[in-house]
Amino acid sequence: MKHPYIFLTCLLLLLTSCAVSYDSIKIQPYQNINLKVSEPSDICPNPVKSGHFFIASDDGYLAEINRKGEVTRTKELEIYDAEAVYANEEHVYVVDEFSRSITQLNHDLEVIRTITIPYGGGRNRSYEAFTYNPVKDKFLLFTEKDPIYLFELTTDLKIHNEIKMGKIARDISAATYYQDHLYLLSDEDKLIFKMNPSTYEILQTWYVPVINPEGLAFDENGHVLIVSDDREKLYFFNPLED
Amino acid sequence: MKAYQLIFLGLACCFSQLGFAQLTLSNGEHVLEISGRVSTYYNERNLKPTNNNRNKDRFKLRDAQIQLEGRIRNDWAYELQVDFVDLAVAGTGEIDPENPGLMDAWVKYKGLDFMEIQAGYGKLPYSRNSLVPFIYSPYWQRAQLTRGEFFSRRDAGITLSTTTWKQRIKAYLGAYTGLGEFTLRGDNDATGNLEYVSRVEIAFPSRYRYRDIDYFVSPVPMFALGVNGRYTDRTLPEGREFPEDLGGRYGLRAIDGERYIYGFDLAMQYKGFSAQFEMHQMLARPANPLDPNFLGFTPEQTEGKFYAGGYVAQANYFWKKANSIFSARYEEFDINDLAPGKAQRFSPAFAYQFSGFDAMLKFQYFYIIDEEEALDSMRWTEQWRIGFTLNFK
Numbered sequence: 001m002k003h004p005y006i007f008l009t010c011l012l013l014l015l016t017s018c019a020v021s022y023d024s025i026k027i028q029p030y031q032n033i034n035l036k037v038s039e040p041s042d043i044c045p046n047p048v049k050s051g052h053f054f055i056a057s058d059d060g061y062l063a064e065i066n067r068k069g070e071v072t073r074t075k076e077l078e079i080y081d082a083e084a085v086y087a088n089e090e091h092v093y094v095v096d097e098f099s100r101s102i103t104q105l106n107h108d109l110e111v112i113r114t115i116t117i118p119y120g121g122g123r124n125r126s127y128e129a130f131t132y133n134p135v136k137d138k139f140l141l142f143t144e145k146d147p148i149y150l151f152e153l154t155t156d157l158k159i160h161n162e163i164k165m166g167k168i169a170r171d172i173s174a175a176t177y178y179q180d181h182l183y184l185l186s187d188e189d190k191l192i193f194k195m196n197p198s199t200y201e202i203l204q205t206w207y208v209p210v211i212n213p214e215g216l217a218f219d220e221n222g223h224v225l226i227v228s229d230d231r232e233k234l235y236f237f238n239p240l241e242d
Numbered sequence: 243m244k245a246y247q248l249i250f251l252g253l254a255c256c257f258s259q260l261g262f263a264q265l266t267l268s269n270g271e272h273v274l275e276i277s278g279r280v281s282t283y284y285n286e287r288n289l290k291p292t293n294n295n296r297n298k299d300r301f302k303l304r305d306a307q308i309q310l311e312g313r314i315r316n317d318w319a320y321e322l323q324v325d326f327v328d329l330a331v332a333g334t335g336e337i338d339p340e341n342p343g344l345m346d347a348w349v350k351y352k353g354l355d356f357m358e359i360q361a362g363y364g365k366l367p368y369s370r371n372s373l374v375p376f377i378y379s380p381y382w383q384r385a386q387l388t389r390g391e392f393f394s395r396r397d398a399g400i401t402l403s404t405t406t407w408k409q410r411i412k413a414y415l416g417a418y419t420g421l422g423e424f425t426l427r428g429d430n431d432a433t434g435n436l437e438y439v440s441r442v443e444i445a446f447p448s449r450y451r452y453r454d455i456d457y458f459v460s461p462v463p464m465f466a467l468g469v470n471g472r473y474t475d476r477t478l479p480e481g482r483e484f485p486e487d488l489g490g491r492y493g494l495r496a497i498d499g500e501r502y503i504y505g506f507d508l509a510m511q512y513k514g515f516s517a518q519f520e521m522h523q524m525l526a527r528p529a530n531p532l533d534p535n536f537l538g539f540t541p542e543q544t545e546g547k548f549y550a551g552g553y554v555a556q557a558n559y560f561w562k563k564a565n566s567i568f569s570a571r572y573e574e575f576d577i578n579d580l581a582p583g584k585a586q587r588f589s590p591a592f593a594y595q596f597s598g599f600d601a602m603l604k605f606q607y608f609y610i611i612d613e614e615e616a617l618d619s620m621r622w623t624e625q626w627r628i629g630f631t632l633n634f635k
Contacts, residue, residue, distance in 0.1 A: 021563050060316065080316045098313070099270040116270060122635055123266050123275040123313070146600070170598070188458050209461035211448050230448040232408050 024191055024207040027224075029235040033069040040227040042084045042129070042174055043215035043234070048107055053217060054092060055227065056082035062094055062109065067219070069234055075109040083214075084130035084174070086139075095130045095141070098123070102130070102141075102157060115157050122146065129175035133182060135197040140182070145171040150200070168202065169193070174216040185216040185226070192216065192224070192240070204242055210235055274312045275635070281305040283382055283604070283629025293621040303327050304382070305631070307345070317353040321346045321364070332426065339390025339490065340383070342423035360401040363425070366394065367401060367414030367441040368470045370507035371520055371554060374452045380567040380593035382606045382627040385554040386585070387522060387575045391491045392550060393472065393503050394422020397437070409449035414441045420474045422495055424488050431496070432482035435475050443468035454518060455560050455567055456511035457599070463512040471504040477529045492577045492618065494550055499529040505551075514560045523551035537580045549579040567593040577617045585618065586611035600633040 039058035046052040046064060052072060055063045060080045064073040079096035086093045091112070092105045103114045119126050121143055128144035138160060139153040148165040165172075173187035177197065184193040190213060194204040208226060213235075215227035222239035265276045281304045289296065309323040329343035337343070348362030365373060371388040372395045383389065399418030405411065419425045420437035443450075443466060450466035478484065478498045488496040507520035527547045528535055536544050552575025559568045570590040577585070591606040605628045613620050 080313075098268075098273060100268060101270065118268075120266055122277075123273050123311070126266070146597075190459070190461060211460065211462060211464070212458075228448075230408070 022191065022202075022205040024205040025241075026207040026209065027237050027240070028209065029226075029237050031236040032233050035065070035069050035227065035232045035234050036071050037063045037065070038232065039229050040232060040234075041082060041214045041229055043217045043225055043227045044085050044087050044131075044176065045217055045219065046087055046107075047089050050220065053225070054085045054087055055215070056085040056094055058082065058229065060096070062092070062105070065234075073109065075105070077103055077111070078114075079103060083128045083144075084141075086130050086132060086176075088132065093130060093139075095127050097126045097128060097144075100126055104157075117141070117151070117153075117157075117159065119143065129172050129184065131175040131177050131182070133177055133197050135180075140175055142172045142175055142184070144173065145188075148172050163200065165200070173214045176216050176218065178218040179222075183216060183218075185213055187213055187229075194240070194242075204240075206240060208235075208237075272312065272314045274310060277309045277311065277633065277635030279305050279307040279309075279377060279631065279633045279635075281629060281631035283627045285625060285627045287622040287625040289622050290620075295621065298622075298625070304341075304629070309346075309635075317351065319350040319352060321348055323347075335427075335486075337423050337426065337487075339395055339423045339495070342396060342426060344426055345396070357402055357404045360403070361399075363396065363398040364401075365396055366418065366439050366472075367403070367416060368393065368439050368472055368503075369395075369505065369520060369522065370443075370452065370466075370468050370509060370518065371454075371556075374454050377631070377633055378453050378455060378457075378599050380455070380558070380569045380591040380602070380604055380606075381571070381589070382591075382604060382629070383608075385556075385571060385573045385589075386587060387552050387554050387573055388520070390423065390495075392494055392522065392524065392575070394424075394495055397422050398425045399436070410445045410447075412441075412443050414439070416440070420476060420496070421485075421488065424485065424495075427485065429485070431476065431484050431488065432479055433476045435477075437472060437474035439470070439472040441468060441470035450509060450511075454509075454516060454556065454569070455558050456514050456516040457560055459514045459560065459562055460511050461513070463510065466507075466509040468507045469504075470506070471502070473500075473502050475500045492550070493535055494524065494526070494577070497526045497528055497535065498533060500527040501525070503551075514562060515558070516560070517555075517557045519553065519555045521551070521553040523549060525549055535578060535580075537578065539580055544580060550575075550577055552576055552584070565595040567591075567595070569593075575614075577614050581614060581616045583614045583616065584612065585614045600635065602631050604629060604631060 037055045037057050040055045041058050042056040043053050051067045053065050058081055062075040063071050065071055081098040082094050083097040084095035094103045100119050101114050101116045104112045125144050125146050129142040131140050133140050141151040143149040150163040151159050152161040154160050169186035170188040172184050174185040176183050182195040182197040190208050192206040193202050210228050212228050212230035213226045214229040217225045224237035226235045267274045284301050285298050287298050306326040312320045323346040324344055328341040332343035346364045348360050348364040350360040352358050369388050397418035401416035403414045416439045417436045445466040484496050502525045505522035509518045531541045554573040556571040572588050574586045588609045594603045607626045609624045
């Protein structure tokens with residue numbers, strides 16, 4: 001071999017710096033439906049309307065759908081790239097990656113206020129996931145990648161703490177809280193992470209064979225709902241088992 | 243161990259620990275992102291016995307780029323990208339079509355529901371391989387067929403584009419100066435004619451981005467098919483000549499007469515494997531029977547035309563657990579069908595990702611299987627390049 005040092009270098013690199021990997025359980029969807037929401041980027045249950053969900057669109061609007069995927073309401077917003085949505089009994093929150101803003105609405109979908117949380121990261125590598133963590137009584141706001149930051153916000157949407165999540169995944173595309181645990185979704189790794197909501201320790205991972213999974217939610221029966229942005233589809237999975 | 247080997251090893255250890263700062267300025271409606279790229283490699287060539295010019299056996303700074311990319315609401319987008327290395331070279335009058343110095347300077351209006359309009363200088367919607375951003379490549383050089391010697395990759399003009407069926411179908415139509423990257427020198431040529439380019443592509447089961455590597459490890463097979471064509475009539479008025487070097491290395495980039503180029507490309511990816519194939523053919527009808535592209539043949543022999551073109555096939559595997567890309571490329575091209583022989587080249591590449599595509603160690607090997615000796619005799623038989631690339635974005 002004429003240039004053995006090249007291959008030696010490559011081998012060394014392979015051995016010393018392998019990617020983070022997990023022993024994940026592969027799950028398969030039992031149903032999928034086409035959405036009439038363009039570029040859906042996140043989903044969350046509507047807690048005041050059983051069987052209904054909010055979906056954020058990359059095209060800058062909020063849609064409400066029923067379990068059949070039919071659009072029951074839409075709300076155009078003065079934003080350009082909605083990437084995350086969360087709703088509690090009082091309010092709906094929509095996160096815009098483009099302007100780094102959070103828009104707070106009531107359940108009549110009237111805008112109450114909009115606040116900006118400046119972030120200097122890449123235009124398309126900014127806020128991507130948002131949910132509420134009742135264990136810490138904090139909202140959780142995640143950046144997508146390079147690096148993945150978790151901003152813990154007070155209930156008044158002020159930054160309380162920031163945590164660099166390290167190489168947990170190549171990106172984070174959604175976050176939700178369900179039955180005492182925090183769940184994250186990674187689009188690029190196609191993984192669901194179950195986490196301890198106090199320590200953010202990863203407890204379990206599931207592999208999701210879906211193109212471009214951008215939104216994650218659980219329904220009342222524990223079924224997992226995942227929206228695919230590129231395919232504009234909603235996928236249904238059976239409840240997760242450890 | 244030589245000094246540069248130690249440097250590579252040192253860099254390899256350092257980069258795995260790096261995080262990457264980004265810079266975005268925003269006022270809520272207008273976002274400006276500043277990014278850039280530096281890449282450098284060491285090159286070594288095995289020369290033919292008849293040649294002793296080892297000017298390429300050393301380090302080369304390939305890229306030193308700054309990119310400003312902006313969006314104003316959902317209505318406007320703009321991009322300005324320059325490469326300082328190539329800008330310096332272009333100042334001497336030489337323009338490498340793969341690395342022309344000014345890479346992008348355009349404005350796009352996105353306010354219409356059915357169409358986007360882009361004006362300025364940028365990539366032409368022709369050839370999938372050309373459209374894949376180089377930052378996502380494990381190679382140090384594009385295939386010879388698509389790197390700008392057969393057809394220009396950039397030009398000044400206007401492009402209309404539209405998408406439908408959840409972005410699975412895309413269509414482009416544009417009109418350009420026809421000078422390609424040489425439009426940066428200033429004046430147009432004497433023909434007064436434009437070049438027209440169009441491209442249509444369809445993907446399934448979802449939109450397919452301009453990427454060669456299946457970095458996201460697609461869970462289902464994905465496919466894309468593109469067809470494209472371009473036409474220009476650059477028949478010179480009597481007594482006029484093209485600006486110097488406009489024809490490029492093979493004399494094909496500007497023909498004194500009519501020129502059609504048409505081609506198609508296929509791409510697929512699944513579970514980290516990906517492959518691309520594309521083919522192009524040029525039909526040229528020089529106006530002057532004594533045009534050098536006729537290679538001295540009579541009009542009866544040539545029927546007033548000649549063909550050029552070829553194909554590129556590439557296969558890749560992204561080994562996610564090892565942060566590694568393995569790729570191999572084969573291409574065959576004919577510079578002029580009136581000359582005997584065809585060129586064949588083989589080139590494998592390896593890239594190790596320290597931080598995705600933003601920081602990579604890249605290795606590429608070039609091997610010339612055959613050459614069209616009458617038109618393009620090479621002074622080397624094989625070469626390799628190894629170096630690193632760093633994107634700050």
